Amino acid sequence: GESVGLHLPTLSVQEGDNSIINCAYSNSASDYFIWYKQESGKGPQFIIDIRSNMDKRQGQRVTVLLNKTVKHLSLQIAATQPGDSAVYFCAESLYGQNFVFGPGTRLSVLP
Amino acid sequence: EAQVTQNPRYLITVTGKKLTVTCSQNMNHEYMSWYRQDPGLGLRQIYYSMNVEVTDKGDVPEGYKVSRKEKRNFPLILESPSPNQTSLYFCAIGRDGNSPLHFGNGTRLTVT
Numbered sequence: 001g002e003s004v005g006l007h008l009p010t011l012s013v014q015e016g017d018n019s020i021i022n023c024a025y026s027n028s029a030s031d032y033f034i035w036y037k038q039e040s041g042k043g044p045q046f047i048i049d050i051r052s053n054m055d056k057r058q059g060q061r062v063t064v065l066l067n068k069t070v071k072h073l074s075l076q077i078a079a080t081q082p083g084d085s086a087v088y089f090c091a092e093s094l095y096g097q098n099f100v101f102g103p104g105t106r107l108s109v110l111p
Numbered sequence: 112e113a114q115v116t117q118n119p120r121y122l123i124t125v126t127g128k129k130l131t132v133t134c135s136q137n138m139n140h141e142y143m144s145w146y147r148q149d150p151g152l153g154l155r156q157i158y159y160s161m162n163v164e165v166t167d168k169g170d171v172p173e174g175y176k177v178s179r180k181e182k183r184n185f186p187l188i189l190e191s192p193s194p195n196q197t198s199l200y201f202c203a204i205g206r207d208g209n210s211p212l213h214f215g216n217g218t219r220l221t222v223t
Contacts, residue, residue, distance in 0.1 A: 034211055043115075043201050043214030044154070089154065091212075098169055099144075099212065101154040 008087060010106040019077040023090035023102045028071055030092035034099070035064060035075045038087045047075070047088075077107075085109045113138045115215035117202050123221045124192055132187045132218050134202030142205035143185035144169070144212065145177065147198040154201070160185055161208060192222040 013019045025033065031052040036044035050057045050064045050073075057064050063076040073090050090102040114137045124130055136143065144159035146169075156169030160179040174196055176188040189196060199219050203212040 032209055041216070043203075043216050044212075046211040046213065049211055091154075093209065095209070098156055098159065100170075101146075103151075103153045 008106045012108045013080050019080045021075045021088050021105050023073040025092040030094050032093045034091045036089045082109050113213035117215035117218050121219045127191050134185045136204045140204040142208050144203045145187045146201045194222050197222050
């Protein structure tokens with residue numbers, strides 16, 4: 001697999017538990033945020049997005065929370081499955097310019 | 112479904128030998144972009160394009176060129192590659208600059 005995750009923080013969770021992955025973003029003016037999942041040997045895959053006029057958005061088994069006061073984004077994964085094991089990135093942008101990606105978190109699902 | 116095709120998937124070359132990494136899309140999206148991914152540094156944008164004949168620098172454009180002569184293609188050109196350009200490269204597309212990006216599967220480049 002690719003070596004992009006060598007220096008990443010790791011979150012380990014039991015299969016079936018809920019996972020919470022956190023991200024601190026840098027620009028208080030950013031108005032669009034995305035979570036991506038990257039599996040070994042593949043490109044990042046879109047999971048869910050949220051605009052700055054929202055605090056929460058839900059998808060299938062995933063929820064994104066946005067706290068603009070402290071510039072914090074979180075991704076909640078319900079009933080974590082082995083297939084959720086991957087590296088997760090948040091990304092921010094302002095007015096459609098230049099997405100800036102966070103460093104990523106490796107999620108490891110334990111059987 | 113959005114498809115982003117990068118070629119080659121793996122490339123080993125020597126310092127100074129010009130190379131091109133191709134990227135094509137099947138979605139007629141306006142926005143295309145190149146990123147490099149390095150351990151500890153995450154994804155960094157090299158160049159992006161909002162439409163045909165419109166390209167702009169990202170965060171790390173030095174040593175790279177791009178062109179957008181037609182909507183579906185966005186090649187990344189390294190005129191004189193150096194070892195510090197050894198990296199994993201991703202092409203990404205979006206409906207516009209304010210939409211989710213869809214990524215290709217990457218090109219692993221090694222410059223010796």
